Amino acid sequence: MADTWLPSLITDTPQQGFELAITLSRRGVKYTQPDPEVLHRLRPEYAEDHQALTAASQVVALNFQTVAAANNYWRK
């Protein structure tokens, strides 16, 4: 992957940090399965499986830990 998709972990707000955590979680999948067609095909069963949704939320939580620490928890 030659493009720059992660120039920084710093965000203006916690919410943007949460959205960055989602990006990180999806990139973690894409590095293993880069074919967008396969990902697209897997999506329906994925997005209607509560176990999969909870597992996705767990990966987001882990990445949000990293992003939040990087931003010193957006403390003023």
Add this chain to the structure above:
Amino acid sequence: MADTWLPSLITDTPQQGFELAITLSRRGVKYTQPDPEVLHRLRPEYAEDHQALTAASQVVALNFQTVAAANNYWRK
């Protein structure tokens, strides 16, 4: 998601922090499956499956780690 749902990680009490952790966990699901109807349909099987309940509690625990650190553990 254009609305602001996460203006800050800071809460007054640990309990509010725990409730914020639950919000974060649910948002992690919603970003993957934004359709409220699907989420509603999945709920019954979800909420009566002990494995799913423990998995949900695990995501809450991860997000509570983040919120608690952000609040310096509400130490006086």
Add this chain to the structure above:
Amino acid sequence: MADTWLPSLITDTPQQGFELAITLSRRGVKYTQPDPEVLHRLRPEYAEDHQALTAASQVVALNFQTVAAANNYWRK
């Protein structure tokens, strides 16, 4: 949940901290499934399933990380 069940993360001893971690883990379940009757019904299959017991212990371990950090690991 209007009652106050988490006034503080600070405990006198590590063991009380571990017990607080168990409380946090159970609350994480209760927020998803608040009906005590359902929780009661799920309990037998749950408490005799080694996979479920290990998963429960994992959530406790995550919450204990938080409580132990909050208490500065009860170092003297």
Add this chain to the structure above:
Amino acid sequence: MADTWLPSLITDTPQQGFELAITLSRRGVKYTQPDPEVLHRLRPEYAEDHQALTAASQVVALNFQTVAAANNYWRK
């Protein structure tokens, strides 16, 4: 559980810390299933199931993170 089983997280050596992490992991199970007979009955299937063994090792790893931090990683 009235007995004192966790007076401190401090240990003399990393190895004792690892053994304490195992104790914590088992206690996490015992709080959910306190009946020693049930635990005994579950043991054979448990200890010969590679998925269960890895899951157990994961809980130990989480608790070892806590114990190691408490001991400042036994740095001299």
Add this chain to the structure above:
Amino acid sequence: MADTWLPSLITDTPQQGFELAITLSRRGVKYTQPDPEVLHRLRPEYAEDHQALTAASQVVALNFQTVAAANNYWRK
């Protein structure tokens, strides 16, 4: 494994850090299953199984936590 594959956790950019986290995740697999032929054979079923992809992304998230902390989150 005699070769040096991990001389440092320090990277120039967050993105390189994320890629190092992927390397660490794959190495974690290789130490358990060093036979490249077996790994190659497992790949197709793996890369088309959404549960496996999420699990892989979770390991990457854990390793990224380590790499990001090592780099002090690439804060300027």
Add this chain to the structure above:
Amino acid sequence: MADTWLPSLITDTPQQGFELAITLSRRGVKYTQPDPEVLHRLRPEYAEDHQALTAASQVVALNFQTVAAANNYWRK
């Protein structure tokens, strides 16, 4: 286990730290299933199951977090 297998978490290089994380992960299994014959018997199915390999890699990632922190991330 009377032998000393973990005298220190300090290693010279990150790679040795990663290998120590693997040792910790295996020890976590051995404390639950000390019989080498059983472990040997479980190995084939284990090492060819991609889910098991990812789970193993996850435990290594958790232990590597501990070892890396202990070594202050081998920063110069």
